[in-house]
Amino acid sequence: MTKPPSPPSLTELRQEIDGIDAQVHQLLMQRGDIIDRLISVKQTQEVGSAFRPAREADMMRRLVQRHHGILPLDTVESIWRVIIATFTYVQAPFAVHVDQSLGESAMRDSARFHFGFTVPYVPHFSASAAVEAVARSKGDLALVSATSGSNPWWLALEAAGAPKIIARLPFIERADHPAALPVFVVSRVADSAMVTEVETWSIRVSGWNAEIARAISPLAEVVAVPDTAFDGAALLVSISAPGGLDNIKAALIAAGASVRSSGLVGSHARRYTVPPSGKAPT
Numbered sequence: 110m111t112k113p114p115s116p117p118s119l120t121e122l123r124q125e126i127d128g129i130d131a132q133v134h135q136l137l138m139q140r141g142d143i144i145d146r147l148i149s150v151k152q153t154q155e156v157g158s159a160f161r162p163a164r165e166a167d168m169m170r171r172l173v174q175r176h177h178g179i180l181p182l183d184t185v186e187s188i189w190r191v192i193i194a195t196f197t198y199v200q201a202p203f204a205v206h207v208d209q210s211l212g213e214s215a216m217r218d219s220a221r222f223h224f225g226f227t228v229p230y231v232p233h234f235s236a237s238a239a240v241e242a243v244a245r246s247k248g249d250l251a252l253v254s255a256t257s258g259s260n261p262w263w264l265a266l267e268a269a270g271a272p273k274i275i276a277r278l279p280f281i282e283r284a285d286h287p288a289a290l291p292v293f294v295v296s297r298v299a300d301s302a303m304v305t306e307v308e309t310w311s312i313r314v315s316g317w318n319a320e321i322a323r324a325i326s327p328l329a330e331v332v333a334v335p336d337t338a339f340d341g342a343a344l345l346v347s348i349s350a351p352g353g354l355d356n357i358k359a360a361l362i363a364a365g366a367s368v369r370s371s372g373l374v375g376s377h378a379r380r381y382t383v384p385p386s387g388k389a390p391t
């Protein structure tokens with residue numbers, strides 16, 4: 110009778126792990142060599158930022174789709190965020206300007222999760238100050254709340270040549286995400302690098318009240334800052350449906366508001382949600 114094979118020893122398993130670690134490290138250095146070649150092809154210096162939101166949204170979605178096994182998705186996502194953010198930084202150094210006015214810890218978690226520790230973190234006491242710092246810079250990023258605001262910081266994005274909203278974090282949403290805070294990324298990137306699945310519009314209205322807010326809330330995500338001078342409000346409206354802007358304007362007017370102005374202030378990828386278990390992401 111043949112003896113069953115004996116299980117591998119701890120030393121053998123550790124040798125296998127060492128072999129894999131050396132390969133992972135080797136592959137990361139190889140990735141760095143490719144980034145080195147990509148710098149001259151991309152001509153990042155023209156816009157100043159190496160950040161490519163459309164490419165990153167696509168990479169993060171594919172990462173989730175191919176992932177399986179016991180390694181938690183939180184860990185895989187955070188490792189790749191640090192890899193991509195750091196390789197963006199080595200192409201063209203940038204800082205992340207963070208609005209901490211609504212609370213420091215969740216914003217800091219979001220910045221560190223998505224951009225790691227190599228990219229400098231610059232705290233600000235208002236969203237406007239973070240956005241102004243980006244406007245003065247060549248390729249810096251600002252992180253501001255995507256769901257609430259105490260001042261209409263997005264008005265500064267209306268002008269041609271001003272920075273724009275280029276992404277909404279987290280790229281991959283799910284229950285218990287370790288950096289779940291909804292955050293807009295504001296920067297100046299090449300038009301060709303933008304994702305346009307969701308457009309963000311700055312809309313100024315007169316005659317704003319709670320009833321009008323309720324009337325448009327099923328149609329789009331809205332951040333509203335009342336503007337007492339005009340009995341109105343500055344709105345930041347995220348629109349994903351084609352023709353959505355006209356529908357929003359019609360709904361505002363039907364509810365009794367008048368639209369004073371509208372301007373496109375950016376765009377980002379559609380929200381991508383991983384269900385609790387087993388089902389396909391949406």
Ligand SMILES: O=C(O)C(=O)C[C@]1(C(=O)O)C=C[C@@H](O)C=C1
Pocket residue numbers: 147151159160161162164165192193194196197200
């Ligand atoms: O694909 C690019 O354009 C890159 O610069 C590479 C890379 C990456 O590290 O994979 C880095 C920055 C971009 O935002 C997207 C991807």
